[in-house]
Amino acid sequence: xxxxxxxxxxxxxxxxxxxxxxxxxxxxxxxxxxxxxxxxxxxxxxxxxxxxxxxxxxxxxxxxxxxxxxxxxxxxxxxxxxxxxxxxxxxxxxxxxxxxxxxxxxxxxxxxxxxxxxxxxxxxxxxxxxxxxxxxxxxxxxxxxxxxxxxxxxxxxxxxxxxxxxxxxxxxxxxxxxxxxxxxxxxxxxxxxxxxxxxxxxxxxxxxxxxxxxxxxxxxxxxxxxxxxxxxxxxxxxxxxxxxxxxxxxxxxxxxxxxxxxxxxxxxxxxxxxxxxxxxxxxxxxxxxxxxxxxxxxxxxxxxxxxxxxxxxxxxxxxxxxxxxxxxxxxxxxxxxxxxxxxxxxxxxxxxxxxxxxxxxxxxxxxxxxxxxxxxxxxxxxxxxxxxxxxxxxxxxxxxxxxxxxxxxxxxxxxxxxxxxxxxxxxxxxxxxxxxxxxxxxxxxxxxxxxxxxxxxxxxxxxxxxxxxxxxxxxxxxxxxxxxxxxxxxxxxxxxxxxxxxxxxxxxxxxxxxxxxxxxxxxxxxxxxxxxxxxxxxxxxxxxxxxxxxxxxxxxxxxxxxxxxxxxxxxxxxxxxxxxxxxxxxxxxxxxxxxxxxxxxxxxxxxxxxxxxxxxxxxxxxxxxxxxxxxxxxxxxxxxxxxxxxxxxxxxxxxxxxxxxxxxxxxxxxxxxxxxxxxxxxxxxxxxxxxxxxxxxxxxxxxxxxxxxxxxxxxxxxxxxxxxxxxxxxxxx
Numbered sequence: 125x126x127x128x129x130x131x132x133x134x135x136x137x138x139x140x141x142x143x144x145x146x147x148x149x150x151x152x153x154x155x156x157x158x159x160x161x162x163x164x165x166x167x168x169x170x171x172x173x174x175x176x177x178x179x180x181x182x183x184x185x186x187x188x189x190x191x192x193x194x195x196x197x198x199x200x201x202x203x204x205x206x207x208x209x210x211x212x213x214x215x216x217x218x219x220x221x222x223x224x225x226x227x228x229x230x231x232x233x234x235x236x237x238x239x240x241x242x243x244x245x246x247x248x249x250x251x252x253x254x255x256x257x258x259x260x261x262x263x264x265x266x267x268x269x270x271x272x273x274x275x276x277x278x279x280x281x282x283x284x285x286x287x288x289x290x291x292x293x294x295x296x297x298x299x300x301x302x303x304x305x306x307x308x309x310x311x312x313x314x315x316x317x318x319x320x321x322x323x324x325x326x327x328x329x330x331x332x333x334x335x336x337x338x339x340x341x342x343x344x345x346x347x348x349x350x351x352x353x354x355x356x357x358x359x360x361x362x363x364x365x366x367x368x369x370x371x372x373x374x375x376x377x378x379x380x381x382x383x384x385x386x387x388x389x390x391x392x393x394x395x396x397x398x399x400x401x402x403x404x405x406x407x408x409x410x411x412x413x414x415x416x417x418x419x420x421x422x423x424x425x426x427x428x429x430x431x432x433x434x435x436x437x438x439x440x441x442x443x444x445x446x447x448x449x450x451x452x453x454x455x456x457x458x459x460x461x462x463x464x465x466x467x468x469x470x471x472x473x474x475x476x477x478x479x480x481x482x483x484x485x486x487x488x489x490x491x492x493x494x495x496x497x498x499x500x501x502x503x504x505x506x507x508x509x510x511x512x513x514x515x516x517x518x519x520x521x522x523x524x525x526x527x528x529x530x531x532x533x534x535x536x537x538x539x540x541x542x543x544x545x546x547x548x549x550x551x552x553x554x555x556x557x558x559x560x561x562x563x564x565x566x567x568x569x570x571x572x573x574x575x576x577x578x579x580x581x582x583x584x585x586x587x588x589x590x591x592x593x594x595x596x597x598x599x600x601x602x603x604x605x606x607x608x609x610x611x612x613x614x615x616x617x618x619x620x621x622x623x624x625x626x627x628x629x630x631x632x633x634x635x636x637x638x639x640x641x642x643x644x645x646x647x648x649x650x651x652x653x654x655x656x657x658x659x660x661x662x663x664x665x666x667x668x669x670x671x672x673x674x675x676x677x678x679x680x681x682x683x684x685x686x687x688x689x690x691x692x693x694x695x696x697x698x699x700x701x702x703x704x705x706x707x708x709x710x711x712x713x714x715x716x717x718x719x720x721x722x723x724x725x726x727x728x729x730x731x732x733x734x735x736x737x738x739x740x741x742x743x744x745x746x747x748x749x750x751x752x753x754x755x756x757x758x759x760x761x762x763x764x765x766x767x768x769x770x771x772x773x774x775x776x777x778x779x780x781x782x783x784x785x786x787x788x789x790x791x792x793x794x795x796x797x798x799x800x801x802x803x804x805x806x807x808x809x810x811x812x813x814x815x816x817x818x819x820x821x822x823x824x825x826x827x828x829x830x831x832x833x834x835x836x837x838x839x840x841x842x843x844x845x846x847x848x849x850x851x852x853x854x855x856x857x
Contacts, residue, residue, distance in 0.1 A: 285498035295370035311351035319351035401824030430552035454568030465564035467550035469635035484557025485513035487840035492810035523558035526584035548636015580610030589658035596669030602655030652679035662780035667769035684721030736824035739764035802837025
């Protein structure tokens with residue numbers, strides 16, 4: 125990449141022009157009657173800052189160009205990652221395989237996305253068969269900087285979570301949402317907490333809830349942190365700017381009550397999210413669908429910075445390892461490649477932040493995920509990045525990785541709108557938008573991929589399931605390690621499962637969600653793909669977000685789902701797992717031919733969760749039959765099921781164990797997605813548990829967010845991309 129620094133020789137002219145513009149702006153917005161105040165107090169400050177800016181600019185000019193005004197150019201290295209084939213340094217020469225298996229194009233700017241067919245034992249992530257301005261009402265101007273890192277901002281890390289104010293009131297945090305008009309007196313505060321406290325003060329003085337929302341702008345020009353309080357929350361509007369918001373859920377007096385007026389019982393909040401509300405009664409309530417709403421395709425909004433870090437040279441493997449065929453030692457005998465995985469933002473990397481010079485276009489599939497420490501994650505498989513794409517111009521191919529991740533920063537689905545996804549600062553490897561990948565690769569896998577590019581072979585990590593919560597701050601994923609071998613003569617791709625790795629996922633802050641490869645290869649190639657289709661967390665008596673209880677993982681085999689379990693502290697230890705034999709638990713692992721299903725069926729994608737609204741478990745899934753349909757069943761328990769942490773629950777009971785004690789209902793249709801634009805069926809369907817906060821099905825509410833991948837049949841470099849990640853809201857009775 126090339127970073128160009130250019131200094132200005134017009135410092136004085138810029139200063140005078142700046143003063144003129146400032147004066148004009150203040151005259152226009154403040155009126156002549158306030159000119160005196162402006163001249164006495166505001167302009168001296170502005171003049172001082174502009175002079176400081178001029179001096180700083182001159183100093184930088186001297187440092188970069190001590191004896192000349194010539195442009196200074198700094199060349200940094202581009203780091204390809206995974207099968208990330210850099211256009212300029214690492215041109216990809218392999219095939220482009222689509223549903224119809226076609227040969228590669230001659231241009232290196234073509235996509236290198238490899239598409240495969242679903243196979244029962246060796247499945248791929250693509251399981252296929254054949255800037256806006258704020259409203260003037262709130263006086264928020266366009267000076268808000270889009271997606272800049274600021275230490276004052278709580279977003280996007282806490283988006284959708286419950287925030288408890290100093291007065292004890294509970295708010296739901298929202299990010300990048302404006303509420304036009306409906307203003308209470310304007311406030312000037314220093315922090316988000318102060319803004320929320322100002323809302324509490326109004327309610328306390330009034331003796332009732334007159335303030336229903338607080339909107340804080342943490343990154344205003346000249347460090348003017350502004351606070352807008354709202355007496356209503358109508359017409360909430362997503363915007364492309366940094367806003368920390370809070371909507372009142374429970375006032376301080378009401379926060380002490382655990383029994384709601386609707387007859388449902390509310391448990392205690394754990395800091396993991398809203399406290400669940402449980403239906404009353406002693407019987408299971410039959411789940412039914414009341415309503416559904418399509419949001420449409422998600423939209424990508426990459427961050428505009430990256431970490432310009434210098435890394436050690438790539439590992440050069442011995443020639444004996446650079447052969448066609450699987451070599452498992454590449455996955456287990458090498459350290460993690462520093463070229464791969466999301467970089468955290470910390471005291472070492474923050475000083476290295478540099479602006480992207482282009483806005484990359486992304487084409488990817490997958491898109492399952494979930495809630496981790498307040499952040500709503502969407503995790504993808506194969507991802508191609510391209511230069512900026514417009515309605516009329518396709519981007520040029522840049523790079524390719526086998527996994528990526530994005531965070532929902534606006535919670536737009538709360539209002540029935542398409543979701544906006546942001547790729548974190550730590551995901552980029554250079555200034556034009558090549559990616560590092562979400563799941564780290566070992567230096568062996570990475571070295572093999574770099575050496576074999578153009579010959580048709582690579583190792584890939586494909587996270588295919590929804591995440592499994594581990595505690596209040598982290599989750600886990602069991603991701604297949606896949607060997608991709610393309611015959612360069614026939615252009616046929618063969619995907620081989622070589623085992624699975626265990627990833628520990630954290631929210632990661634502004635750098636983006638981070639996956640730590642906790643176990644390089646936890647399952648072997650001839651074993652059941654335990655956890656690769658997902659699992660369920662059985663929370664213990666300490667409640668949601670605690671460290672007790674059990675972790676259950678599913679094994680998807682022909683005919684149904686097998687079941688294994690381990691304590692949270694033992695998920696990375698193969699010897700900690702027990703396996704359901706059909707009659708009891710055993711430390712002997714079940715074989716892929718086992719029929720000890722806890723639920724029979726032919727599954728492609730699966731989510732199992734507990735519904736406090738229905739007092740039982742629900743399974744949502746897509747089948748292998750290519751019908752673009754979500755189905756559901758519920759556990760037909762003979763009495764209401766309550767977790768050990770719920771009011772009335774048994775502290776000594778493992779409530780998830782009930783899925784082995786009762787039969788599942790017949791199959792019901794949940795939602796028909798329709799085919800993609802190409803006419804091909806949809807896949808990679810998942811439930812984003814907890815997305816709707818207190819209104820979410822897993823918290824006792826009625827709402828649920830679904831996502832899936834829809835093939836378009838279009839060029840991945842086009843604005844529509846080769847795949848669309850689409851979401852919809854489901855409302856339950």
